[in-house]
Amino acid sequence: QVRLHESGPGRVKSSQTLSLTCTVSGGSINSDGFYWSWIRQSPGQGLEWIGDIIYNGIVNYDPSLRSRVTISLDSSKNQFLLNLNSVTAADTATYYCARANWQFADAFDVWGQGTKVTVSS
Amino acid sequence: SSELTQDPAVSVALGHSVRITCQGDSLRGHYANWSQQKPGQAPILVLHSKNRRPSGIPDRFSGSSSGDTASLTITRAQAEDEADYYCYSRDNSGDHVIFGGGTKLTVL
Numbered sequence: 001q002v003r004l005h006e007s008g009p010g011r012v013k014s015s016q017t018l019s020l021t022c023t024v025s026g027g028s029i030n031s032d033g034f035y036w037s038w039i040r041q042s043p044g045q046g047l048e049w050i051g052d053i054i055y056n057g058i059v060n061y062d063p064s065l066r067s068r069v070t071i072s073l074d075s076s077k078n079q080f081l082l083n084l085n086s087v088t089a090a091d092t093a094t095y096y097c098a099r100a101n102w103q104f105a106d107a108f109d110v111w112g113q114g115t116k117v118t119v120s121s
Numbered sequence: 122s123s124e125l126t127q128d129p130a131v132s133v134a135l136g137h138s139v140r141i142t143c144q145g146d147s148l149r150g151h152y153a154n155w156s157q158q159k160p161g162q163a164p165i166l167v168l169h170s171k172n173r174r175p176s177g178i179p180d181r182f183s184g185s186s187s188g189d190t191a192s193l194t195i196t197r198a199q200a201e202d203e204a205d206y207y208c209y210s211r212d213n214s215g216d217h218v219i220f221g222g223g224t225k226l227t228v229l
Contacts (some may be wrong), residue, residue: 037218047156047207048163049218060216095162106211106218107154107169114163 002027004097004112006113013092022097022112029078030055033099036111037108038071048093052100053080076118087119092113123147123212132227133198136180141193141224143211151210153191155184158205158223167206168193196228203228 008020016040027040029036035052042048051061051072070083073095094116096110125145133139142195143153152171156164166175172184173192195202209223 010183016193046205046223047158047209047220049209049220051220064134089200099206101169104166104172104173105152107166108156108164108209109166109169109175111163111165 002099002110004099004110006112006115008095008098008115008117010116011120012087014088014119018082018087018091018117018119020082020095020097020115020117022080022082023082024078024099029073029080030075033059034100035077035102036071036073037098037100038082039096039098039108040091040097041096041114042090042093046097047113049085050095050100054103089121091117092119093117123217123219124173125153125208125219127206127208128222128223129222130225130227132229134229135200136197138194139226141195141206141208141226143184143193144189144222145210145219145221146189146194147186147212147219148186148189150213151215153184153186153208153210155193155209156209157202158207159203160175160200164207169215198226198228200228201228 035054038050074089094114096114097112099110100106101109155168157167158164168184
């Protein structure tokens, strides 16, 4: 059973870089057939897709965040990472990592529990 | 269009049926998927590939689609079905994911 777990600082100062890690257990991040994804949810708001990466490192980003986002793989640790630079209060959110399954029409079939990040001035 | 539109809120009487809809151009070429989110919890997948339920999801959850609109139907709604429901799909390019704004379901 695949599990995902987010980790990283709960507070980031405005204009700095938010860095989060998603650790994958019970399966390999090098497996074909999945998008490893980051999704966020601002307080009281809906879900917002940030971007994803596949086993060979190909990435996709939401156009509105593309200039500030980097998603990468660390295969040695079975992790994928999110970097979001130049953060503002608008980036305060709960950040989820999730697996999108190609066999399920790219549905997010596994989610982390989420990590709350607050951007402070 | 790169948007998916959902009604913000829907209510249903306990034991009755309810349909939650999701409309957007991307649904003409991509299946809608649906997640359920309860307060303070991460979302879970309830339907994928238009009408397929993951293991553990009750069969009172079903899906359908026509043209640019997908629907999630809950028959015999239970109190534990009260939650936010989000539809999503790949956009027309296939490179990005778009979420609907979510529908808050209240079971009366």
